[in-house]
Amino acid sequence: MVRTEGGPAPHVFILAGANRQHSLDYFDVVTLQAARGTFRGESEVGRTADMIVYSDGSAEGNAAAQAVLQTAEADFQAVKQWFGGIALPAGQEGDDQNTPRTALPIEVLVDPQAGGAYHFGCDATDLYIQPAANLANGFMVAELVEVFEAAANNGWSCGHTNGEGLSRVLAGERNPNLAPDFAQTIQSWWSSGHADYVNSNSATDQDENSNGCATLFLFYLHSQLGYDWTKITTAGGATLGETYQRLTGNAGTEGFNDFVARVATLDQGGQLALPANSNPFPIQGSGTPAPGGQSGGSTGTPDPGVPDPGIPDIPVPTNAAGAMNMLGIIVVLVAIIAVVALILNAVGVIHILG
DSSP: OBOSSSSBOOEEEEOOSTTHHHHHHHHHHOOHHHHHHHHTTOEEEEEOSSEEEEEOSSHHHHHHHHHHHHHHHHHHHHHHHHTTTOOOOOOOOOOSSSSOOOOSSEEEEEOTTOSEEEESSTTOOEEEEOOOTTTHHHHHHHHHHHHHHHHHOSSOOTTBHHHHHHHHHHHHHHOGGGHHHHHHHHHHHHHTTOOOOSSOOOSBTTOHHHHHHHHHHHHIIIIISOOOHHHHHHHOOSSHHHHHHHHHSSOHHHHHHHHHHHHHTTEETTEEOOOTTSOOOOOOOSSOOOSOOOTTSOOSSOOTTSOOTTSOOOOOOOSHHHHHHHHHHHHHHHHHHHHHHHHHHHTTSOOSOO
16 A cells, blocks of 8 residues: 555554544545654653653653553563564664665654554554553554564455454454454444455455454454464465465355354344453354364353364264273173182182182
């Protein structure tokens, strides 16, 4: 996504709600050159091994910067592990006009106009966030995930449905306060006809409905099918349907159909009955689930037909032949014990009869 003027366009995380249109308008005009010129003068609040955090000096900016700094290194390491422990490339400093900075360490800056977060390229390491202390580290993680998506280079596209969806759900893992925003985009997708954004990756990161669909489908992969986030991120794929296929061996259309059938059981007059965390999975019974996933992601009761990876498979006879085989084994064991006892009795080691 590159502009004809003013350098690259931002890749964005836009909050749903009343201010969404303001953010969309802002991202139509903000440029790399303007952002670098405006926000490079911010004051450093603190740094970790992998990140430097800045503030614009406002009370809100200072609070947001402190919130990011408090968990910055833990957040960075969590994202790194989700991507299989890969290292980010050294990158370069950019030119403040048409070439974004991709150098390390990550730099986090405050932009009161952000309406969420953005950066100027999937691998761009200057991350701009809205100064909202309760959401700030989630905003940072969303953009940091996209930097790792670029480094992984296995299909996640930060400017489109699959990459934006992954950045959102992983940001929510680090900051549950984002859940109400996820709920709004999920409801928007469902009420507008729940189109298949799983098998198409053509929508941009600014599309509210595709954001909702992608978020909910990734919850499905994680909490319905049981794949942990590392398994999902390292599987990759050009679409979420391809990610599903790589994980399960089944066609992406099968995954979308099962996903929608389960979600439809939550419909209440065109809106979905969602829990507070916006993740309704696992949802029981509505079709044949895909093969089971990996441990580490599921919550609640495992779906029937999906093996619980924490419970070993123990063969149990389920028919008459199996029962007869078990009975035969028991008879042989009893006979062996009886013979041994008689021998021991004969040589005086034990006395069976008084």
